[in-house]
Amino acid sequence: MVDSLFTVCGYGIAARSGAPVIYMHSSDLEPAPGTMKAFGRNYGILPMNHMTGGRDDFDPTAFLDRLHSTTEWMVGYYFYAVEWGKTMGEVLSPLVPSFNWLNFHRQLAFSFVDMPDLLFPPAPRTNDIFFHGAYCPATKALPEE
Numbered sequence: 001m002v003d004s005l006f007t008v009c010g011y012g013i014a015a016r017s018g019a020p021v022i023y024m025h026s027s028d029l030e031p032a033p034g035t036m037k038a039f040g041r042n043y044g045i046l047p048m049n050h051m052t053g054g055r056d057d058f059d060p061t062a063f064l065d066r067l068h069s070t071t072e073w074m075v076g077y078y079f080y081a082v083e084w085g086k087t088m089g090e091v092l093s094p095l096v097p098s099f100n101w102l103n104f105h106r107q108l109a110f111s112f113v114d115m116p117d118l119l120f121p122p123a124p125r126t127n128d129i130f131f132h133g134a135y136c137p138a139t140k141a142l143p144e145e
Contacts, residue, residue: 001112004033012092015099020109027115029129031073032080036105039126 001022002010014021029039059065085101092099111129 012095015096023108023111025113032077
């Protein structure tokens, strides 16, 4: 099991072990890993992943909002999949000479997402992505005071 937040040594150990790899996301499945796993979300109509610049008023019916969200996805995908993938391949080359970042994602056994799926808009689900954690039990009413 490796974390999705830059555990380069973990990626190398996992790739070298030959064992099935489970990816743990500490929040929502980030757009780039989701795309590399062919998780069919339309990131152009979903709110921006980081809500930069106070964009809490995202409107999926507004063209400029969709354009902004799509642009953010493309830039994020480029850096995550291409630039970081190249760098990780170079860093891991002594341990895993043929490390390929895209193939690493494609060959993951499972992805665990530590965030309630009820917080997300309707989206397709796959058999290898599990939403867990952060579920709160029902609470009792607070006293008046």
